[in-house]
């Protein structure tokens with residue numbers, strides 16, 4: 001019995017640590033977030049990229065928990081993270097809102113968004129190849145022939 005209590009206490013501490021670590025996820029006590037980090041980098045010819053250039057996600061394992069994108073801009077210019085086809089989900093005045101992913105990040109700033117997983121799931125299910133690719137880039141500093149990075153989702 002004593003052992004049971006100490007295990008529970010440890011579980012609570014871990015759980016609290018998770019809530020603090022993930023900040024905005026404090027409202028979802030059952031959630032254990034998966035976080036993907038992107039970092040902006042200035043490259044030649046005034047252009048910029050988001051790194052890493054490729055992220056692979058697996059629907060069966062990665063979508064069982066909230067999916068967070070952490071967007072970090074350590075550069076001295078403002079950059080935008082745009083990913084057509086991806087949607088973010090957030091709460092505004094008590095209402096759940098969904099909108100396309102297009103986030104502006106100030107110099108030396110970091111933004112965090114929660115991906116609307118239900119949309120990705122339906123995309124993957126309807127994709128014949130069972131794989132979906134979402135491109136991402138900074139629309140402000142993008143070369144004409146730049147295809148940007150890829151988020152690849154396997155079913």
Ligand SMILES: [Cu+2]
Pocket residue numbers: 048078079080138139140141
């Ligand atoms: Cu940019």
